[in-house]
Structures are given as C-alpha cells and as structure tokens.
Amino acid sequence: MVVVEKDLVTLNQDIAGQEIGIPVYRIFDKSIVNKAKAAESGNKPMPKVYIQSAVHAAEMQGSAVIFRLIEQLKKLTLFAEFTLVPNCNPFGRTQRAGEYLQGRYDATTGNNWNRFYHYDETDVVSFVGSLEQEQIDLIKSGSESKLVRSFKTFLKQKLGSKLDKDWGVNTAQFLNTTLQEIAVDADIVLDLHTGPSSTRHIYSPEFLAEQASAFNIENIISIPPTFAGALDEASFTPWVHLTELLAERDIELKYKVSAFTIELGSQENICLTQALSDSAGILNYLQQHHLVEGFVGVEPVDITTTLLKNYKTLFSKHAGMVEYLVKAGDKVAKGQVIARVLNSLEFDTKHAIVDVKAPDSGTVILHYPSAAVQVGTQLFKIAVHG
16 A cells, blocks of 8 residues: 655744745655565665655746656555655745746845755765774675665765754755755655756766666766765765775675766746656656566657767857747757847947857757846757767
8 A cells, every 4th residue: 555644854944933935745655665564684775766856946847747756656566765845945936036936046145946956075084994804704695685774874874963053054955954964864866857948857876867868868078976965966976985995995885876867858837747757757767776666658859969068058159039930849959049049238239149159069968048138148058969
C-alpha cells in the first residue's frame, strides 16, 4: 500500500515571529519498506530519492512536475522512499517587483538562492583519516553499506554544526543547509529548475552523462565533478572525493550519489499538461534504476550531450531593444543572424539596427527574457556542436 505523508517543515520566522514553513511529502510503499527493514540487518538499506523545486522561486514548472509525480507514484509499485519538496523557497515567493517575482536572488543581500549549499573537501579528508581498520577490511571484502551509512551520518553532523556556528549564517545559507539536511540521506537527488526563456535541458556530472539520457531530455550539459555551490554538486562531489581518497589506499568504493539539475523550460509559468511529460522522463529514469515498477515508459527523443566547456554565453555588444530571431531549442549555424538590436538614438541613421550573429554552430538553450538589454547582457546560451 502506497502511503503519502505530509509534514510542514519550519525554515525560519518572519519579523513578527510567525513561522515560515514548507510542505515536505514522503511517499513509500509501506509493505515493501517494512520487508526491507526486516531483512536489512547490515545489508543494503531501502533506496531513497529526494526531489525539490523552486529554490529559485520564479521557476515554477518543477512544482507542477512534483504534483504530477505524486499523482503517478501512488499508482506504481515503489522500491524506494521518496521525499518531495515542491516549494522549497518561501522567501523568494514573497519578493516581487511590480508584476515579476525576484526569486533568483535574495532581495536583501543579493545572494543567489542556489549557491550556498555546503561542501568542504577537508571534511572528507578528516573522515577518511578517522576510518578504523575494521571498516577498511569490510570495504575491501565488498561490504560498503556500513561505510556509506557512516559517511552520510558524518555529512549530516557537519551540516548541523554549520547551522550552529557562533557567528551564524546568512539567510541563503540557512535555507540551503536546511534543505541539504533533508537531502543528505538520498541516493538520488533531483533539483528542478527553469531558465529565463529556455528549452528543457539537464546538468549531469560527467560520470553520469550516459545515465542521464534516461530522463529523455534533448540536451545534456555534462559538468565536471567540482563544487560551485549548487545542490547537485553538493550531493555528488563528496562521494567523488571520498572515492578518490580511498583509491589512494587501494580501496575501491563503488557507491556514489546520483544528482542532477533538471531545467524544465521557462520561468514565471507552469503547464500541467507539459508537467505530465516532464514527470514521465523522471519516472523513466527511476524505472530503469529499478526504483519503481509499472510505468509504461517514454518515446525516446534524440539527445545531444555537450561538455560544460562548450556551453557558451553570448554577451551583447550593444545596448537597446533586442528582437530575438531564434527561440530556445533552435539549431543555429555559425554566422547566422540570431537577433537584432534597435537603438533609439540612431533612428535617423543606418546604425539604428545592429545584427547579432552566432559565433559558432550549436543549439540555443536559453535567451534573456527581456527585450531591453545593455552592453554585457547575457543574450544567449548556446551548446556549441563538436
């Protein structure tokens, strides 16, 4: 029997002292979980999946996708425990400027809400240095489960100590670290986002790029296993580093956390019909990893994988009003005119319109959402072919 539990998790208080919280949904098959716990006794525990959306509060399609996932998970056989957080940044949802949400940055500090998750590589060094010979012998004999549990407990303790620092943390750090405490037990972590005006794409660590094709998203951006502050990186980077340090001692660790950032189109809108298709890609991935059963599958699409170094930003060289001649998802050729910039100070000259040409061939992943640009505005992001 599939069970859906909902908790309200307090994230902070407003200036009047009222609690600010978010709904956290937990979904599992009670009978399968009970059987797994009864049989555990040192064996591999029940897999855990964590999915969140809207840490950038204007990026709402992920919330609709989580709604669709809850609908569908209730009808499937589940071999994992799922934690889903559909609106993980209530602070950003209150920060409006006119008709628009300013949900990417903290309006008070300017901090990006998605850049303050915690990872410190010295933590991993400390953990490896504390391993006892008994644990090392277990890993060498092929039993990783005890080490995996110990490392997850260690990481959770580090997150708790970060929040308890005498000098405190900023609002974005508090939000990110609190969410990370919920996600740290998971084996699979999905962070759902959207772009400004964007096609669907996925950020995958290089070592998981082949697996990422199961999400059935046309464009994969393959990223190195380094840390720049986002949740996917904070989830898989410690395990990559742990594996490397253990390998230096001739110990092979096979376990890694699989974590991805999934970009689900454009911000400031939702489409419940498209959310069915988006959730189907996630369920397809989960079924391929034997975490759900009973999903009918998807019609495969053509997928292009681009290394992060070939994911290029085209900055505007001109200020004015821009007309975008290509849309997100379009293929463009080197030298193709992809936008035109209109300058009102030059209406009486031949310089009123300036063409913007693609510096290389590739796929347009996203473009700036506004027609008003300055010199240096990020006009386009293009996955360059080859």
